[in-house]
Amino acid sequence: MFQENTALDYNKLELFHLQYTDSLIELLTKIKRQKENDMLAVINEIDINKKYISGFEERKIDSFQTDRKMYSGIFSQHLKKLYKDLTEAIFTSNWDNVLYFHKKYAQEFYRSAVDESLLTSGSFPAYQYKDYSIERKLLGRLNIHGFKVRFICGYIIGTHEYELFKIFQSDDYFVFSIDEKKLYLFDKDLNKLDISENQSNQSAIIHQLKQKNELLENSMNERKRTLPVEVEEVLKDYLRNLENIDIMSKIFDFDEETNILRAMLNLNLNNN
Template identity: 70%
Template sequence: MSQSKRRLTKLKLLANFFENVDIISIYIKTDIIHNLFQENKELDYSKLELFHLQYTDSLIELLTKIKKQKENDMLAVIKEIEVNNKYIASFEEKHTDGFETERKMYSGIFSNHLKNLYKDLTEDKFRLKWDSVLYFYKKYASEFYRSNVDEELLKSGAFPAYQYQEYQIERKLLGRLNIQNFKVRFVCGYSITGNEYELFKIFQSEDHFIFDIEGRKMYLIDPKKMEKLDTMPNESNLGTIVSQLKSKNEYLEETMNERKKILPEQVINVLKDYIKNLENTDIMSKIFDINEETNILRAMLNLNLNN
């Protein structure tokens, strides 16, 4: 009886793990059979042992194997959640809250840079250091500049230009900047195929111009191209990634328990046949007349537990 009790304990743990109605039903029916022997001392306990050998042990072996597979799957999901959380923590630590403030400061710095560039050109001197404006894209492009844009909208054909060190600035653009005292506002940045572009608006006008950082040139952009461009303020790409990772973790956590309960169709059929076999058998008359050479569960269902 102690061996029978241990089998019942294992079956109950499996029923609790899978939370499957058929497994629970099988456990209840097996418990009833156990109790029949426990309450009737005159019965031959070897018949109960034979019942477990032919029915219960095969089922426990099958469900234990599936449980181990499920636990490995759950461990993989838990590991994925942990890795996602590490990335989330890392991204949130790197998240630059000062972008909006520094974006406004950058507009003033770039305006001053253009004013000095114009002054140098009129005096035929070349005193500017471009690092004073290039710092911004180096700091923020990878996180904030958007990439989902047609690069052709940002490019320009040939144009008359002033040469300043390695940089070109369109003559027409410089003239319009001079009219507005070189006041500009940084609109947004783009990062495409290893090149960065910055879009600026000239103060008190509808004119916009592009600073092609890799190409080292500045030029006015066609208003028709402007209509097709996404010119919304840049948002953190890491913020989007963090949001996606958090949603993924929520999904994994919500579905992990359900995935644990899902059983292969073959196993579901096994359980159905197992229950049907018990329900269609007169337990009190058949259980005590089991052919010891026949393992009903294995033979009937042709289980291969080694695969």
């Protein structure tokens, strides 16, 4: 600029640096430090999320999908024995044989986002087996299909837990209301009920954390490039002043040299 514009006195180049270059470097240095702090905060958050993900994955229960298949067979045998006991008027079955499953998996796997009214039932004719009520119609249909059932999924709403089963080779579903100790046919609109396989709550958390990390990583380049509006305006003013040769020639009048850049740009570096 000094070489190409004879209107500028190159002997005052040092003064130019003092008034313009030094102030700009100070501003850019502060911007750089702020960006580094921002990047460090993002990197730390990503690292913390990764530690949580690693911890969740180590604790994740992988046996659920295998156990749910075994549970279907165990529940089928339990129902078959109940029917035999009822016909013989004896009570030898142990409900703990099937209650183990929800105790082991409900908190982590059973679904909570559900309309509970879809899972409840009014009064119905029932057989009584110890503390448990079994709908008569349900027991009849189970008998027709050899008591073969498949566990579909579990639900937990507050302190209430439900399990949904499907009778083998039929369109019939039934509910095991664990807290009420009742088994009854499902007679609501199945399309309104989420009957997909249960997924680990930890899996959902892991998925959310991975998505968050991906967003943070994608935002890093934008965070590096983005400047506050007021800083952009300062830099634009700075550029306009440098491009205005008439102003530049006047700047080097020593009587007008008191902190010109700060005055022109109204820049308080100590507070930015």
